[in-house]
Every structure is written in C-alpha cells, then in structure tokens.
Amino acid sequence: MARTAYGYITPENLALFTDLYELTMMQGYYNQSHNPTATFDLFFRDLPPNRGYMVAAGLEQAIHYIETLSFGERAIDYLTEHGFDEEFLSHLATLEFTGDVRAFPEGTPVFANEPLLEVTAPILQGQLLETVVINQIGYQSLIATKAVRMRDMVRRHGDGQSLVDFGSRRAHGSDAGVKAARAAYIGGFDGTSNVASGELFDIPIYGTMAHSWIQSFETERAAFETFVDEYGDESILLIDTYDTVAGAKIAREVAAEKDVDLSGVRLDSGDLTALSKEVHEILEETDIFISSGVDEFKIREFLTNGGIGAGFGPGTALVTSTDAPKVEGVYKLVAVERDGAMQPSMKLSTGKVTYPGAKSVRRVERDDEYHHDILALQSEDCNGAEQLVSVVEDGTLVYEFPDLQSIQEHAMRTLSKVPPTVRKLEDPDSYDVRISPDLDTQTSVLRRQLERQLT
C-alpha cells in the first residue's frame, strides 16, 4: 500500500496544508517584489446560532505551526511538479516566520469582530498562515464553547458531575478527535476517552466497557463477573445491554458476591432520567454515569428533572458541535505598509465588511461581571483591560503557554463573568461590543475614500 494511504498530516507535509491560492499569491508577491508588511486579523464575523460568546482555543497549535513552519523536500518536490518557479521555491525552502503575533489567551470568552489572533509580518509570510490558523483556532474554539455550555449547565443545575469526552469515533477525522478532547478539557471537562489525546496533551483518560464485552459472554452475569475479577473496585459496568433495571440488579448481586464496591454503572439508552432513579434505588451507593446523546440541553433536562448521575459522557454532540457545527472564522488583511507606513485596509464586499487597522480589545467589568468590550485602534487610549497579549515578536516566541489545567481554570473564572443572559443556551442576549471613536472614524473615512475611488 502506498505511504500515503492513510493520509496523515505530519510535520513533513503540514506546510502543504494550505489553499493553493495562498502559494499562488505568495509566488506573485515574490516575483513582483511586492512584499509589504501586512496585518491580518482572525475573527468571527458572526457567532453561531444560539451562541452569545465563544471561548478562544487552539492558540498553542496555531503558534506551534507558525514557529515550526517549513517546506521540506517532499513539499518542494510536489510544488515543482505543479509548476511553481524554482527561484520562488528556493525562497520557500528557507522561509521562516519573522513577524509579530498578538492573541486572546486560550480559555477567554470572545465576541463577534474581536481578533482572536493578529499577525503582522511581510505579506508573503502572513498570507500563508491563513488556512491552518483558521482551521485550528476555529475548530477548537467551537468545541471549547460547546464544552463550556455543558459545564455551565452542570454548575447551575448539578453538583459537580464529571464530564468526559466520549466523541472520538464521531469526530470529523482523527485530528478533530484529539483537538476536541483538548478543547473540551479547556471548556471544563474532566478528561477524555481518547488515549492519543491523553498522551499528546496530558489529559486524564477514562473508560468503562462496551456492549460487545457483555455480548461476548453467555450471560450478562458472566460478563460482569469476569470484568470484576479483572478490575475489582475500579469496575464500571454497562448495564443496559438487555434491560437496564435487570442489569442493575445483576450488578448488585455480582458486587456482593465478589465483595467489591463498584466504581459505577453506565446507562447508554432509554429514558435516562427515569432509569437513573430506578437504578439508584437498586444501587444506592454506586455512581451512575450517563452516555448516549448527551449535550447541554439533555444535561439541563436530566438535572432539572431530578436525574441521578455522577457524570456524563457527551460524544457526537460535543465533538461535532451538532447544533452549531461551524463558526466562520476569517483572516482578513486590515492594514498594509504603503510609502513606509502602515495604512488601514478594508474591503467593501456586500455583508462582509471588516474593521480596518491593528486593534486593541478592551474589556470593562462592573461588579465582577463583563459589562462591555471596546474594539479600538491599537494606538488608541481607552478604558478597560487589554485582552490581546503579545505572543511572538520578530519571529521569537515571547509568551509562555499555560498548561491545560491553568487554561481550564482561566476559562471557568472568565465564564463566571459573562452575564447570565449572554450565557443562555437559547436566544442569548448580544454582548455589548462597542466600536471606539477612533476606529469608527477610521472605518468611515476609509469607506468613503474607497467608495469615491469607485465613482
């Protein structure tokens, strides 16, 4: 079978994970000696339906990509075959990022039009980054947000139930599987079932058993007995293969017979709220874990209807963010060097206007709650706490990435400051993001100037 049959994206071919037009433009910039410094903003023009905020995530992966970016032999060979010029490819082969990056720290709530990432670099470099940074930051932010919505429901209606990502098999490919686990952890999850994510990101891993274990034995009782023989007190038994209530009784008998305190039982089908109560009657001291179709709405329903559970295992809904499977991150040129100075830039495309210029995001709190943000020019004097931190300067990493645990703590702390009406699961209020006077003026002036050129 060919080397590429599985189709891995690895350090060897990651540089090719880009849209062809980025390389086409880069060659044009190179050959035409047009390489001005440019500033690009990565932002969400609109938030997905029923999202009053998004949680920033994926920065570490985006920066790692930027810092280690390189076109090796395999990439250069492919581009040679596809007609790129030798001289441009020689330049590409030695390309390194020499610019600046500012960003929202991971785990921080962000709102529409706020730059999650701002890149200032020679346009040839800045252009190339577009595809990967949107891909990584967009997806992880989508999932961190979905995770936070679930954790928020547990915080409001529950008593510290655990949340574990069970979604790998339904994620959109293997990268989504591991990145969802990471993003979910940022969003307040306790861990993942995905072993590779555990190894890659040092996330706690959890697991129980599948129906196939039960079915592979002649009886459910024999299956439970064998598992308990193997795992003792650590056993979590899946009790819904044939009949959940009957399964709970057998689990109780097996635990008694083998003299173990089960770590728990798992319910994976049926009316989970009602069944959890019935099972609790039978297994009073045993933790009940809930899987199957779990999302933030199901968690709320389960908890507010008196369901009894020690933890939830969301899967598909988490890793595909099923109710809102996309967030349209864009990476737009907002300023470009002209005659030796940075000039604001924008496009006028219908319905797709961007705010020009390098920016500052100021967040103003009142009574320990976020009150409003101000989207301003970077140079502007403004109230509120600056949200963007400097991550890379002149190509050098100047930011110390927090460990995931710290990012999670930051996410939980900042989540508490998002107004409850903005955190609503359905029809949340819009958070107040104000445009600063200078940014507003700059936008109007530039718009008029561009419109004049049209006539």
Added chain:
Amino acid sequence: MARTAYGYITPENLALFTDLYELTMMQGYYNQSHNPTATFDLFFRDLPPNRGYMVAAGLEQAIHYIETLSFGERAIDYLTEHGFDEEFLSHLATLEFTGDVRAFPEGTPVFANEPLLEVTAPILQGQLLETVVINQIGYQSLIATKAVRMRDMVRRHGDGQSLVDFGSRRAHGSDAGVKAARAAYIGGFDGTSNVASGELFDIPIYGTMAHSWIQSFETERAAFETFVDEYGDESILLIDTYDTVAGAKIAREVAAEKDVDLSGVRLDSGDLTALSKEVHEILEETDIFISSGVDEFKIREFLTNGGIGAGFGPGTALVTSTDAPKVEGVYKLVAVERDGAMQPSMKLSTGKVTYPGAKSVRRVERDDEYHHDILALQSEDCNGAEQLVSVVEDGTLVYEFPDLQSIQEHAMRTLSKVPPTVRKLEDPDSYDVRISPDLDTQTSVLRRQLERQLT
C-alpha cells in the same frame, strides 16, 4: 516547545487513537483468556435528516489502519504509565490483524442497517478497531454524500459546472481538511484547493486569489494588472472586493490592455445569481466562478434562476456537512464463537436493536434502477447482486483498491441508479431495505431467547 504542541496523529501514535475502554476490554479478554472469534458490523442505524442514501467512503484509510496497526515504544510507554499489565502490553506490542474484512466498495450508495464494513477476528483484535474505523468511514461517507448531493444538482440543473472543495480552513481539524477533499472527489468534485490533499491523494488542485491580494495594492486595477503580469491567461480574478460590477469592468479593461484571455473571475459575496448575470454581460467570454456559502440548495437556486457560472467552490457547508453534521456510525458485535461455532448476537437496548449474524447485502435492480435491497444472512440464498466484497482474508489484503478516479466513476454510475425520489434534497423517500426471511427469523428467535433469560 514540546514535541507534541501541534498534536499530530501519525503512524507513531495512531494505535492510541482509540477509546480507553477498548484497551481495558482487550486486557480483560487477554488476562481472562477469553478471546473468541467475533464478527462486528459497522453500519448507520439511521441516516441523517434529509438523506435517503449515504455514499460509502473511507474504506482505504480504514483498511490501511487495520493492516499497519502497531503499538510502538511510545504507545507502550504511555500505557505502562497508565497501569496496563506488562504481559498484556508485550502481547499488544506484537499484535497484528489476522482476521477477515468484507465491505462495501467506496463510492457505493448504502442505506440504514447495511454493514459498510464487517470484521471477523479474535475479539481482542476486532474490538480495537472500533474507534478509528467509525471515525474514518463515518466522516468520509458523510462528506462524499454531501458532495454527491451537490454534483446531483449540477447534473440535473446545470451543464457540467465544475465543483472544487474550498473548505479546508473550516474543516474540523487538519485530518478533516484532507479527508473531505478525498471524499468530495469521490462524490463527483473536480478537485480541491487543499495542496496537502493533492499531494496525499493525487487530487487536482485549484486556486484563484484572495481579497488580501487586492487590498495589498493601492488600487484594484494595480492588483489585477500585477496578477495578470504574473499569471497571464491562467489568471482568475476576484472581483468583489469593492464592487462586483465595477470590478468586472476593470477586469475587462486590464485583460484588454494586457491582451490576455482571463481564465475566469470569481464572485464571493452579494446576490450571486443576479451578479453573475451582470458580470456575464460585461465579460461574455470569461468563466465565472461562484464561492461564498455554496451548498446543494444554493446550487439548485442559482441554476434554476438562470445564474451564469462555470463552477462552484463549496467550502464550509461541504466539509462540515452543515445541514447534517453527524452520522452515527456504530460498530456492533453481531456474532461470537461459542462452543466452537459462530453464534448470532444482539443487544436489546431501547431503540438500539441490531440485526444479529454475519450478513449479506443484496441489491435488486429493475430497469437500471435500484429497486430494493435485501439484508440477509451471509449463508442465505437470495436474489440480487451481493454488495459486500472481500477485502482482507486471514489478515492478508486480497482487494485491489481502485484509484480515486475509478471510485468517482463508480459513484456517478451508481448514483444514477438511486431512485430520484430517494435522491431528493428534502424529505426523500426511504429506500426499500428488506429483511430476509432467515435474518428475520434469526432476529426474532434470538430476541425471544434473550427476553426469556431476563424473566
């Protein structure tokens, strides 16, 4: 920065891309010397909303995984740290797949409950595969299906418009980016903008230019001129940065001035149908390419309203299958060796019943159209053409994977045989999948037998 900051799934850690419970169960099977032969079916219990069929895809990746699966040092070290037994891990370190796999060829329409993949192997091996095979086949089938829906609209309402995947940046991670490109190609696309997919899977790559190219020059005209200087007749100019109609006129002037026949212009915002007609008035001989929010519904609307376009570049809607972002593939034990013979097996979990036993899928045609399928026991004598082919026997690959082009041709041929009412974009009819007499009897008998055990 740590080696794992980007978090790649590579041959080195792919074996860990599994749910912890698979390994927990495998250790249990191993230590308890319980390793019967088992048959697992991968199938979709229900098709997603508004899907009358799914197109099978991802088999080659799933099989490559199965055939090359290995736990290397890095994986074994991690599992050692996480408390797995040394003896079991020694076994794991030498594990190779020795079983059989049957499957639907890629590009074939499949329906609910039909096994896309059937694995028969010692349970310890068969169990491990679950996470990756669902992940790869589930996602690629979802996207191949989405792509086919778009190609189907072009076949019905258009005149051979090209379709190019522009979705990488909005895909759920990098693996989704490249696998979406592959699946879209299977589903009738002409190519992708993703360079890595081109290199990995030998898919044609396409690209134009971004708004940033335009904005980086003082005027749109200067931007067009410079691009045309670089790329001549191959230029495709993006004309909506400031005003689409004005952009078209400038493009015409630049083409005349530079004496080139533009390869095309791209529209990326506004009322695309109306604008395409206006632009066609200005640039009669120039191909118009349409991007921005393209999906099968937009394509239908554009073409039936007389929009003028030579090609479409679907992005987010394609790679996230936005209207149906999940398909719940399951991998269920359907038979297990007991007393030396394979016995059918099923669970009774509410709403999640499976058909027991190794199966055959027969497809019956009438007048060159699919009429009904029969889901039967593998051993049963039945009408219709067998859909499952043997792919791996005793661990050895016995199937020659067609190249992607051939898979696409197969997909286009078989799509034409799916009844039009089943192919409808909204509220499609259910295709008739019949349960064979023997499978029906076996299901009822086993169900009664299991229910008797409960009482």
